[in-house]
Amino acid sequence: MSTISNNVRKTRATLADGRDLFYFDDSAQYVSGELTRRLDDPRPLTDRFAPIVGEDGSETPITGPTMRYDVLTGEWIPHAAHRMNRTFLPPADANPLAPAKPGAAYSDGEIPAEDYDVVVFENRFPSLMRVPGVVDVDTLLEGEELWHQRPAAGRCEVICFSPDDKKSLREVSPTRMRTIIEAWADRTEELSKLDGIEQVFCFENRGQEIGVTLHHPHGQIYAYPYLTPRTTQMLAQAQAHRAKTGRNLLRDVMEAELRSGRRVVLEGEHWVAYVPMAARWPLEIHIAPRRDVADLAELNEAERDELATFFLQILEMMDRFFPAQEDGTLTKTPYISGWHQAPVGEGREDLRLHLQIFSFLRSPGKLKYLAGSESGMGAWISDTTPERIADRLIEEAKECTK
Amino acid sequence: MSTISNNVRKTRATLADGRDLFYFDDSAQYVSGELTRRLDDPRPLTDRFAPIVGEDGSETPITGPTMRYDVLTGEWIPHAAHRMNRTFLPPADANPLAPAKPGAAYSDGEIPAEDYDVVVFENRFPSLMRVPGVVDVDTLLEGEELWHQRPAAGRCEVICFSPDDKKSLREVSPTRMRTIIEAWADRTEELSKLDGIEQVFCFENRGQEIGVTLHHPHGQIYAYPYLTPRTTQMLAQAQAHRAKTGRNLLRDVMEAELRSGRRVVLEGEHWVAYVPMAARWPLEIHIAPRRDVADLAELNEAERDELATFFLQILEMMDRFFPAQEDGTLTKTPYISGWHQAPVGEGREDLRLHLQIFSFLRSPGKLKYLAGSESGMGAWISDTTPERIADRLIEEAKECTK
Numbered sequence: 101m102s103t104i105s106n107n108v109r110k111t112r113a114t115l116a117d118g119r120d121l122f123y124f125d126d127s128a129q130y131v132s133g134e135l136t137r138r139l140d141d142p143r144p145l146t147d148r149f150a151p152i153v154g155e156d157g158s159e160t161p162i163t164g165p166t167m168r169y170d171v172l173t174g175e176w177i178p179h180a181a182h183r184m185n186r187t188f189l190p191p192a193d194a195n196p197l198a199p200a201k202p203g204a205a206y207s208d209g210e211i212p213a214e215d216y217d218v219v220v221f222e223n224r225f226p227s228l229m230r231v232p233g234v235v236d237v238d239t240l241l242e243g244e245e246l247w248h249q250r251p252a253a254g255r256c257e258v259i260c261f262s263p264d265d266k267k268s269l270r271e272v273s274p275t276r277m278r279t280i281i282e283a284w285a286d287r288t289e290e291l292s293k294l295d296g297i298e299q300v301f302c303f304e305n306r307g308q309e310i311g312v313t314l315h316h317p318h319g320q321i322y323a324y325p326y327l328t329p330r331t332t333q334m335l336a337q338a339q340a341h342r343a344k345t346g347r348n349l350l351r352d353v354m355e356a357e358l359r360s361g362r363r364v365v366l367e368g369e370h371w372v373a374y375v376p377m378a379a380r381w382p383l384e385i386h387i388a389p390r391r392d393v394a395d396l397a398e399l400n401e402a403e404r405d406e407l408a409t410f411f412l413q414i415l416e417m418m419d420r421f422f423p424a425q426e427d428g429t430l431t432k433t434p435y436i437s438g439w440h441q442a443p444v445g446e447g448r449e450d451l452r453l454h455l456q457i458f459s460f461l462r463s464p465g466k467l468k469y470l471a472g473s474e475s476g477m478g479a480w481i482s483d484t485t486p487e488r489i490a491d492r493l494i495e496e497a498k499e500c501t502k
Numbered sequence: 503m504s505t506i507s508n509n510v511r512k513t514r515a516t517l518a519d520g521r522d523l524f525y526f527d528d529s530a531q532y533v534s535g536e537l538t539r540r541l542d543d544p545r546p547l548t549d550r551f552a553p554i555v556g557e558d559g560s561e562t563p564i565t566g567p568t569m570r571y572d573v574l575t576g577e578w579i580p581h582a583a584h585r586m587n588r589t590f591l592p593p594a595d596a597n598p599l600a601p602a603k604p605g606a607a608y609s610d611g612e613i614p615a616e617d618y619d620v621v622v623f624e625n626r627f628p629s630l631m632r633v634p635g636v637v638d639v640d641t642l643l644e645g646e647e648l649w650h651q652r653p654a655a656g657r658c659e660v661i662c663f664s665p666d667d668k669k670s671l672r673e674v675s676p677t678r679m680r681t682i683i684e685a686w687a688d689r690t691e692e693l694s695k696l697d698g699i700e701q702v703f704c705f706e707n708r709g710q711e712i713g714v715t716l717h718h719p720h721g722q723i724y725a726y727p728y729l730t731p732r733t734t735q736m737l738a739q740a741q742a743h744r745a746k747t748g749r750n751l752l753r754d755v756m757e758a759e760l761r762s763g764r765r766v767v768l769e770g771e772h773w774v775a776y777v778p779m780a781a782r783w784p785l786e787i788h789i790a791p792r793r794d795v796a797d798l799a800e801l802n803e804a805e806r807d808e809l810a811t812f813f814l815q816i817l818e819m820m821d822r823f824f825p826a827q828e829d830g831t832l833t834k835t836p837y838i839s840g841w842h843q844a845p846v847g848e849g850r851e852d853l854r855l856h857l858q859i860f861s862f863l864r865s866p867g868k869l870k871y872l873a874g875s876e877s878g879m880g881a882w883i884s885d886t887t888p889e890r891i892a893d894r895l896i897e898e899a900k901e902c903t904k
Contacts, residue, residue, distance in 0.1 A: 170780035171755065173735045177780045179887045227883045244758045247779050303874035311871030322875060329880030333575045353573065356646045377649050378572035378579045438878035456878060469713030470872055472705035473724060476840035476858060478731030481629040485581045
């Protein structure tokens, strides 16, 4: 256990199959008692890297996911259909993110504790995974020069925002949000140090409309062993801008939005939020720090403190964008929220931390589908305008309670 | 009326609001009768470019869609929330693609004919449109140097594959498919000649699962006034490959797939179909001509003839990929099918015609959602492998009736 910042205590545990788990606690009740509340993980899980034993006793080694280089687009595509040990599966109706039931022989879920504040653990079915002994080098598929493949040797983690499966991220306290920021920053820093990791992405998918079947409030953290296409694109744009002007593109974009003010939806001492001038989603907001910062780990205490309330305000604005239900309950706007962070290595100085939060929802019950133009050609077409989005956000912000 | 190829007759008409409509006919019954079967479009539609008249008699000029340059990604984003004349809207439950009812005073739909074979017309609510008098130049939004905008001066057309709303594209006859190919080729050639058009994209979205609410079998044709992101990416990859090897990338990819054979699902004299080695969708097939061809308009008669049956076979394979219904009816696999064509201008010699057909469906009732990694970072992750997809397609192809 270690106090990492702002009275947040980090404790590391290991799950029965060898995966890492980290508690990030802020509650007073755990100050002296945190060790007793943790259970060992008592589940009958095989070490996840142990060979799979067949009925005849034969052993098949675990293989990790592989990624292939799509030479048509220049993108790596992980194919996560790898062999895994899946000896113990929780019941289909269990919530794997819930705390363990008091006194249970073992937990139905992933978290061997009867309570927690915020917890992060390695995904059991990861799309990106480094398998010990699998050498991380390029090989040629079928001996063809055009066809490169490599182990998809990254890491996927899950972050639970709250032990309460009824609460959405918008409803956590500022103190808890501050702890979540601490956890994101910690994981960004730690994952950036791993061999071969080029970029860390902390994100949340919210809503059945985008395929989320697990309603417990949680996010994900991907450590990619390659630069993602979006980051590659932004980096090329930022480097061209640097070559031409000597300046940082993302900073110049934020300053242009501030000069205009037309689409700025929230301003703080350290943070700014605006609908980007070329917003492509029916609802989209970018949040940027005023200071040049590469990633969450580089944020100082004052920036983290303000972000906790600032982000909660933005989440409330997202939920006020569409009409409330008849009883006054806010709509749970489905959204994707992702922290764009600078690459770990080359290009780090050219990019800049910002959050992109956006929704597929065009109006209640009506989704924007990514059909031929978007999915086939990558060509987004919006049927609203950034100014309309900003106007509605600002109008509804007057009602905000935060 | 003109015979354009293969006994397909093209007839041009104009809709009441000024939009173009083109019939592509192959049926014998129209050889001498095609003029009498056409009705004028009798609907009370205002010319679509006429100013909008307010209650006080004031006139507001029509504006077309605008597109903004997203400096973070280098992509143009059309914002299609423009002012339009919408004086006559068909009833919500009408099928606007159905032929007119015999003897009706006017058609509920868009097609003023009591029957048709294949018909193409300009979309009434286009995302891309050139408005006469709107000058097609870059301007700076809010005077900011970073923020370029332009009229989204392209064109959007709709193509009806059949007058029968019960029939899907897979179920049309080879003769009718041949006519559809003729229509696609004709529209590609004509739209490529329009001012400012850089690329023509013929595509079909099929299935409620991807938001298609109109079940009449139809596709769309977009003429973009910019190179789409996917084409821009492919062109950069192809030009790098040309610089390194002197060869065409797309040809080399097809030849590598043929050498391997592992993922080839159908071969003809002129056409080849394979699951690409880095497939990103749960089900994805590419179809390529053996000869270097830039677009559909460059296909010769023999290639067009074979494509008609070849493409129908691929569509049947798509519908056999998932289990049939209990009564033996094939599943209507939701899909997006799009013709990647070389740009009209620069880079034309480096790209090459191919069709990409893919599905979001992972298994019956289970979609792949484009969540944080895909939508936020552009980073696709597949949970199958190209070889598994190919194996299943080939296995089921044995049952094909075509």
